[in-house]
């Protein structure tokens with residue numbers, strides 16, 4: 001098999017290059033073909049020299065009529081090569097590549113591609129690529145693949161090596177396509193063989209699109225197959241603890257709900273009944289509860305925990321940070337204050353658990369719950385808040401620790417349904433779309449620079465007269481996995497300015513990611529009890545923080561955030577009965593760029609916002625910078641809803657008709673690679 005050929009067999013390839021390929025995990029020809037271009041240059045159209053136009057990227061073909069080295073006054077060596085076609089002559093200039101004149105000799109025909117520029121009054125092409133004219137070119141005279149250059153491998157080198165493989169691949173039927181013929185036909189997708197050729201060296205734009213589409217289809221199909229298979233496997237498992245509800249317990253649940261300080265929304269009721277149905281089944285629940293910030297997921301989780309308690313089991317509730325764990329702890333304590341549940345908090349800095357672990361009914365903590373040496377014997381339910389911050393590895397660890405408890409994962413990240421089904425196809429989905437009654441929608445405004453002073457003055461007045469509190473979110477200076485020093489520095493500067501000048505008479509504090517957990521906690525505590533009027537913060541401020549008295553938020557540099565992220569930030573206000581206001585500050589003037597922000601001011605629906613951004617800016621924005629690489633898809637785009645839908649249907653069909661065609665273990669590696677970046 002050609003595609004099994006080890007990379008060492010590439011002709012005319014130095015051992016250094018081979019080594020670099022291997023460092024990228026490319027060991028065979030097949031691996032090489034799976035290193036897809038990230039963009040293409042269209043050098044397929046040959047323009048007569050007389051018709052080249054400044055500012056355009058163009059390709060010309062001509063015969064060399066003069067070739068010489070020149071030395072500038074500053075000592076640079078220039079290579080001046082003049083070519084000619086039927087229409088005109090053109091002089092091309094290279095810098096410091098004196099060997100070129102030995103290759104590009106008079107009488108030889110070449111292709112040259114690049115941007116048309118004017119230099120010292122003369123029009124020419126900046127030679128981005130050049131190539132001797134021959135029947136089949138690699139770098140010019142076609143749609144040319146561009147690969148990301150890493151670890152000393154240039155796009156050009158990769159292109160040459162891929163070209164070598166592709167030119168041999170054409171004489172084979174490889175790679176073997178295991179997709180059933182009727183699936184290929186029904187979805188009208190290209191053959192795998194054609195797709196691998198077309199993704200690297202497409203003959204036309206149409207063929208390129210078809211090729212990418214086929215390979216994307218396969219990638220999405222893999223995700224769906226994997227999650228559907230995992231789902232089936234999960235359903236075969238036996239729950240360690242079966243929860244049995246009798247009439248008496250049902251009555252207690254009803255009573256608990258009736259005595260809540262508020263009426264549950266219909267969506268909350270539906271979610272609870274879905275969870276209840278799951279809990280009494282013989283296989284463990286694996287449910288995903290999605291609900292916008294402030295939609296009231298905590299109480300749903302609390303009721304699930306109550307059911308678990310009534311049946312004699314413990315519940316673990318895990319939050320992504322200590323502050324949130326603390327908040328959950330306080331909320332849960334309040335909810336159960338008149339009931340005999342024993343509730344504990346267990347985080348790095350707070351340990352309320354004394355005595356035997358087994359004597360507690362609800363244990364709240366961070367991921368530390370997993371790694372601690374605590375052994376819980378009676379865990380019937382595990383609740384994970386903001387699940388996408390937990391890695392796959394941690395999730396499976398958890399399953400082992402509590403054996404097979406029921407699992408409820410919750411997120412406020414607005415994920416369009418189709419996307420959720422792709423990412424979490426192995427989970428059952430419950431959604432809360434309604435907001436609790438009596439909640440006034442947040443009013444959002446885009447504030448131009450000239451109105452900033454007026455906005456500050458209005459806010460100061462509101463704080464003084466109504467004693468409400470304010471969040472001021474500082475912009476992201478650099479996108480990165482964790483908060484960069486630069487972002488923190490900018491936040492500090494902004495804080496000094498606000499504290500000493502703008503809001504001189506008010507209590508202002510600063511929160512950022514580089515503070516110690518203890519410091520963060522203190523600052524949050526002071527804000528939540530109303531000691532501070534204004535909290536200046538970077539975007540790290542916890543998603544689920546619940547401070548009903550904070551009703552105003554300013555977001556600086558709003559254009560730097562994805563809409564879904566802005567929405568999560570905004571969700572920290574509007575949590576009580578008071579009217580809340582969100583002000584987007586942006587210094588950009590470009591109406592086109594401001595369009596997104598205008599759209600944002602007009603809707604409070606997280607999923608709509610996520611869909612808008614998904615279409616415009618890709619999936620990275622939904623999960624925010626922290627979740628970059630959350631899904632490292634090789635080629636498919638998560639914004640292609642139609643293809644995702646097709647792939648899902650194909651997966652269901654294949655599992656039904658050809659249950660043994662794909663195995664879960666063979667796909668595991670591929671999928672884990674994709675999802676592992678999730679943390």
Ligand code: ADP
Nearest residue numbers: 262263264265293294295296297298299436437
């Ligand atoms: P999230 O879904 O973002 O985790 P929370 O569970 O923190 O939301 O709930 C936000 C606030 O709404 C809390 O103060 C909670 O007590 C309150 N709440 C939850 N459900 C309702 C309801 N049905 N009616 C009124 N208030 C509610």
Ligand code: MG
Nearest residue numbers: 297298385544
């Ligand atoms: Mg929450």
